[in-house]
Amino acid sequence: MQNAPGEARPATVAVRYRERLAPSLWLFLAAALGGPMLALVFVPAGSAVALVIGVVATIAIIALMILGSPRVEVDGRLLRAGRAWIDASWLGEPEIRTGEEARQARGPALPARGWHLIRGGIDGVVVVPNIDPADPAPSWTISTRTPDRLAAAIDAARAAATTSA
Template sequence: MPQPAPAYSERLLPGPGGWSAAAAFAVVLGVALWPVDDVLSISTGLVALVVLVVLAWWTSPVVSVGTGPDGQPVLRAGRASIPTSLLGDVTVLDRAAMTRELGPSLDARAYVCLRAWARTGVRVELDDPADPTPYWLVSSRHASDLAAALVAAGAASASAGGAGTAGSSPDTGRPDLP
C-alpha cells in the first residue's frame, strides 16, 4: 500500500546567499584555471557548480509531519523522527525568539535541527519521561504551517508566543537517531 503524502514537508535548502556563494566559488575556480586552458576552465567551473548544487540539495534536511511505518503520525527533522503522540507544547518562534532559544535559553540536551538560513522555527516539548531530551528546536521557513501540521497530527494547540499541548503516550516510542 502506498504511503500517504505528508501533512507538511519542507526541505531546508540554502537561501539566495548560499546559492550565490556556490556560483561564485565555481566562477573563481574557473577563472583560476583560465591561464591553463579555457576549455578546462569552463568545464571545471560547470562541474564544480553542479557538484555544489547537488551537495547543497543532498545535505539539506527535510522537516515533515506525516505517517510513520506503523501508521501513526510522526515528526521528522533531518534524520531523527518521533511519534507526535510523544510531543507536548508547540511554540512558533520568530527570528528573535529563535535567536534567544539558540543562545542563553538553550538546553544542551535539546535536539536541534538548525539551518542558519531558515531563521524561524518551532520549539516542540517532549512528553516522554523515558527520554532525556526536553524539547526539539526545528528550523523552518514556514514555522506556523509546521506548527499547524503538528496540531493537526495530535497537539491540542500552538501559538506564536504561547504553547499548546499534545496528546501523550510515554511508552510508545522514542526518536530514532542514527
C-alpha cells in the same frame, strides 16, 4: 524515540508538512563563485577545459548544497527532523518563535539536552516539548521558514495519535 541512520523508518502515511532546509539564496550565490574561481586555476590548460570545469564545479557545489540539506516532515503520526523521528503521541504543544524570540530559542534559551535542527538564515523556530519520560531530550527545536504551518501539522499529527491510541 529516534532512529539510527541505518535503521529502517516506519511506514509513512499522508504527508501533512514537508520542508527542505536549503541554504538561502545568498549562500547559493556565494557558492556559485567557487566554480569560476576553480576555472581560473585551469585557464593555463586551455579556456575550453577551464570553462567546462567551472560549470561542472558550480553545478556540483549547488547540487550538494541542496541534496545535503536536512528535511522536516510531518506525516501520519510522525515528526521527522533530519535523520531523527518521534511519534506525535510523545509531543507537547508546539511553540512558534519568530524574531527576537527565535533568536533566544536558537541561542541562550536553547536546552543543552534537547534535539536541535537549527539552520542559519532561517528565522522561524518551532519548539516542541517531548513528554516521553524515557527520552533524554526534553524538547525538539526546529528551524523552519513557515513555523505556523509546521506547528499546525504537528497539532494535526498529535490529534491523529490521540484518536488512534
